[in-house]
Amino acid sequence: MNSSFQPFEDRINHFAGQHPDAPKREIILSRLYFHVFKELNDRQNLHLSRFGLNSSGWFTLVMIYSTPGNSINPCNLSDAMVSSRTNITRLSDELVDKGWVERKPSREDRRKIVLSLTPGGRELVESILPHQWDYHRELWSGFDAGEIEQFESLLRKLLGRIDESMEKSCGQ
Numbered sequence: 001m002n003s004s005f006q007p008f009e010d011r012i013n014h015f016a017g018q019h020p021d022a023p024k025r026e027i028i029l030s031r032l033y034f035h036v037f038k039e040l041n042d043r044q045n046l047h048l049s050r051f052g053l054n055s056s057g058w059f060t061l062v063m064i065y066s067t068p069g070n071s072i073n074p075c076n077l078s079d080a081m082v083s084s085r086t087n088i089t090r091l092s093d094e095l096v097d098k099g100w101v102e103r104k105p106s107r108e109d110r111r112k113i114v115l116s117l118t119p120g121g122r123e124l125v126e127s128i129l130p131h132q133w134d135y136h137r138e139l140w141s142g143f144d145a146g147e148i149e150q151f152e153s154l155l156r157k158l159l160g161r162i163d164e165s166m167e168k169s170c171g172q
Contacts, residue, residue, distance in 0.1 A: 005035045033158075040139075047135050051128055052098065056083075058128070060091045061100060064117050065125045071116040073106070100124055 008031055016024035044055040053061075063080045064072050072080075078088045092115055095101035100121030106112040117125070140148060 004039065005032060008035070043139075044135070047131070048128075051124065053128075056081075056087075056091055057095060058132075060088075060095060061117070061121060061125050064101065064115055065122065069116075070122060071104070071114045073112060073114055077115060095121070 009028055012024060012028055012031070016022050016027075041055055044058075048054055048058050051058075060077065060081060063077055064070055067076075074085065074088050074092065077092075078085050081088065083091075092101060092103070095115075096103060100118055101115050102118050103113045104116055106114050143151070
């Protein structure tokens with residue numbers, strides 16, 4: 001069975017024929033990771049669309065929900081989401097417009113704001129959680145515990161290599 005990734009892989013195989021020194025397997029694995037991420041994200045967005053959300057909005061709500069007091073500083077939210085401050089502002093605007101999040105002045109520093117879940121935002125998160133749990137369980141049901149552990153270990157190892165590479169390139 002051909003996968004949705006096959007067209008890319010076919011072309012890289014051809015490319016590697018022209019450039020035998022190319023690290024073909026590493027190129028394919030790197031792009032396969034992006035492809036799988038996109039497919040996961042698209043599927044999650046489809047699953048969440050019935051709630052008026054996409055994955056970015058959902059995980060923003062979850063990050064706020066999972067912070068003590070259901071409130072978070074936008075800078076901390078940006079760090080937790082591994083997202084730019086600009087994108088967090090855009091996401092926050094959308095969630096505020098939908099009535100799920102509100103902006104409040106910080107108690108510690110009036111110049112800063114915090115993002116807080118509204119009661120409706122809390123109810124929304126709690127109503128979606130069982131659907132998300134079912135989604136994730138179904139998605140990973142084809143893997144045994146050892147495979148999941150190994151996959152996580154390998155992804156963390158790859159992330160470590162990426163982090164090391166970024167540190168080296170920034171230090172030069």
